[in-house]
Amino acid sequence: MENLKTALGDNAKAVNGVLDDLLELSDGPESRVVEAMRYTALSGGKRIRPFLVAASAKLFNVDNASALRVAAAVEMIHCYSLIHDDLPAMDDDDLRRGKPTCHIKFDEATAILAGDALLTKAFEVVADEQTHDSATVRAELVLALAIASGDTGMVGGQMLDLVAEDHALNMPEITRLQRMKTGALIAVSCEAGAILGKASKNARHVLHAYAHDVGLAFQIADDLLDVEGDEKEVGKKTGKDAAAGKATFVSLLGVERAREQAQLLAEQAASHLDIFDEKGKLLKDLADFVVNRTT
Numbered sequence: 001m002e003n004l005k006t007a008l009g010d011n012a013k014a015v016n017g018v019l020d021d022l023l024e025l026s027d028g029p030e031s032r033v034v035e036a037m038r039y040t041a042l043s044g045g046k047r048i049r050p051f052l053v054a055a056s057a058k059l060f061n062v063d064n065a066s067a068l069r070v071a072a073a074v075e076m077i078h079c080y081s082l083i084h085d086d087l088p089a090m091d092d093d094d095l096r097r098g099k100p101t102c103h104i105k106f107d108e109a110t111a112i113l114a115g116d117a118l119l120t121k122a123f124e125v126v127a128d129e130q131t132h133d134s135a136t137v138r139a140e141l142v143l144a145l146a147i148a149s150g151d152t153g154m155v156g157g158q159m160l161d162l163v164a165e166d167h168a169l170n171m172p173e174i175t176r177l178q179r180m181k182t183g184a185l186i187a188v189s190c191e192a193g194a195i196l197g198k199a200s201k202n203a204r205h206v207l208h209a210y211a212h213d214v215g216l217a218f219q220i221a222d223d224l225l226d227v228e229g230d231e232k233e234v235g236k237k238t239g240k241d242a243a244a245g246k247a248t249f250v251s252l253l254g255v256e257r258a259r260e261q262a263q264l265l266a267e268q269a270a271s272h273l274d275i276f277d278e279k280g281k282l283l284k285d286l287a288d289f290v291v292n293r294t295t
Contacts, residue, residue, distance in 0.1 A: 003281075003282065003285070004282055004285040004286060004289055007051070007055075007282055008046070008047065008048075008051055008289075011047065011050060011051045011054050011055075011071070012045075012046075012047040012050070012051075014054075014068055015047055015050045015054075015068060015071050015072050015075060016042060018068050018069060018071070018072040019038075019041050019042060019072050019075065019076070020038075020042065022072060022121070022125060023037050023038045023041060023042075023121070025038070032106070032110060033110060033113045033114050033117055034117075035106075036102055036105070036106045036110050036111060036113070036114035037079075037114045037117055037118050037121070039102060039105055039106070039114075040079045040082065040083055040096075040102050040114065040118070041075065041076060041079045041118065043096075043097050043099055044097050044098075045097055046293070046295065047075065048186075048218075048286070048290065049071075049074045049075060049078050049185060049186060049189040050068075050071035050072065050074055050075045050189070051071075051286065052186065052189035052190050052193070052211070052283075052286070053067055053070050053071040053074055053189045053190075053192045053193055054067045054068065054071050054193070055193070055282050055283050055286070056189070056190045056191075056192065056193025056194060056207055056283070057070075057192070057193035057196050057197060058193070058279070059193065059194075059197065059199075059203070059207075059276055059279055059280065060193065060194065060196070060197020060198070060199050060203075061197065062193060062196040062197045066131055066132050066196055067193065067196060069125055069126075069128075069130065069131045070125075070126060070131060070141065070192050070193075070196060071189075072125065073121075073122040073123075073125040073126045073131075073145070074122070074145070074185065074188070074189050074192065076118040076119070076121055076122040076125070077118070077119060077122045077145065077148075077149055077154075077185060078185060079115075079118050080114075080115040080116070080118040080119040080122075081115075081149075081154050081158075081185075082096060083101075083102045083103070083111050083112075083114055083115035083118070084111075084112070084115045084158075085158065086101040086102065086103065086111075087103055087108065087111060087112070088103070088108065090158070090162070091240070093240075102114055102115075119149065122145065123142060123145065123146075126138060126141045126142055126145060127142055132196060137195060137196060137198065140195050141192060141195050141196070144188050144191055144192065144195060145188055145192075147184075147188075148184040148185050148187065148188035149184075149185070152180070152184075153180055153184035153185070153188075154180065154181055154184055154185055156180050156181075157177055157178070157179070157180030157181025157182070157184065158181055160173075160176070160177040160180065160181070161177060161181055161246075164177065164246050164247065165246065168247055169247045170247075170252075171249075171252055174247060174248065174249060174252065175216065178215070178216060178219040178249075179212070179215065179216070182215055182218060182219045182222075183211070183212060183215030183216060183218075183219070184215075186211050186214060186215040186218065187208055187211040187212060187215060189211070190207040190208065190210060190211040191204060191207060191208060191211070193207070194207050202275075203275070206272050206273065206275055206276075207272075209269075209272045210269045210270075210272040210273055210283065210287075211269075212269075213265045213266070213268045213269035213272070213287070214265070214266070214269045214286070214287050214290060216265050217262045217263075217265035217266045217269065217287065217290055217291050218290045218291075219249065220249045220250070220258050220259075220261060220262040220265070220291070221262055221290055221291045221292075221293060223248040223249045223250040223258065224250055224255065224258060224259060224262070225293075225294070225295075226240060226248070226250075227250050227255065228255070249261070259291075262291040263291055265291075266287040266288050266290065266291045267287075269284075269287040270283075270284040270287045270288070
């Protein structure tokens with residue numbers, strides 16, 4: 001597990017360097033929106049999605065520079081979603097990663113624009129030939145990211161989350177919500193490495209199965225942190241779901257059963273990677289990490 005923590009730290013540092021270069025400040029008045037983009041994108045976080053891109057790319061010996069550009073693009077999409085999720089019209093949060101949310105630090109209009117700009121910047125980065133010399137690979141990445149980010153992915157999942165405030169969801173409905181809202185971007189993070197590496201259909205299927213299980217395990221762990229986590233350590237408000245009356249994995253299963261389910265999913269995720277032998281070890285360790293994290 002120490003090797004994983006080192007790898008996570010090294011990858012986060014490398015991705016931050018790429019983000020710093022890509023989100024360059026200008027001298028004009030529009031620089032305020034770039035400041036807001038940088039504030040959110042460079043404010044820390046576990047960088048699990050970028051790590052999934054880089055780690056899956058290594059399975060297929062992808063050039064590290066290419067993988068890091070895609071990893072940075074995925075993090076931009078993730079950060080866009082955080083900015084918009086925190087807005088008063090959505091979850092109305094004032095704390096993210098232990099710091100004031102973007103709309104609190106700047107203002108609501110700037111936060112909306114910063115989220116919009118991060119999303120579109122991500123596609124600019126992926127579509128650039130610096131990311132990969134194959135136009136086919138770049139187009140496939142763009143398509144995969146668009147599907148994961150849109151109405152059948154994160155945006156659709158967020159809509160379901162809003163509907164859930166006035167509708168008691170059952171387990172299949174919660175599972176579908178989280179597959180879309182959280183799992184879609186996690187899944188495409190793994191798929192991106194396979195796309196970059198022009199991997200076989202079987203290898204991509206295996207990574208998709210891994211990401212599916214890790215994504216659900218990650219969300220159950222998030223639900224547990226909302227119930228049991230320390231607000232200072234988690235870096236955001238806890239107890240929000242219960243206060244809003246939202247059904248979650250924890251509210252339906254109970255704490256102990258939810259924890260058992262998360263662990264089962266992590267073990268199942270790791271088992272999918274057996275075909276990669278030792279090369280899949282870091283991704284296997286990550287499956288265990290996501291269910292035992294405290295932030």
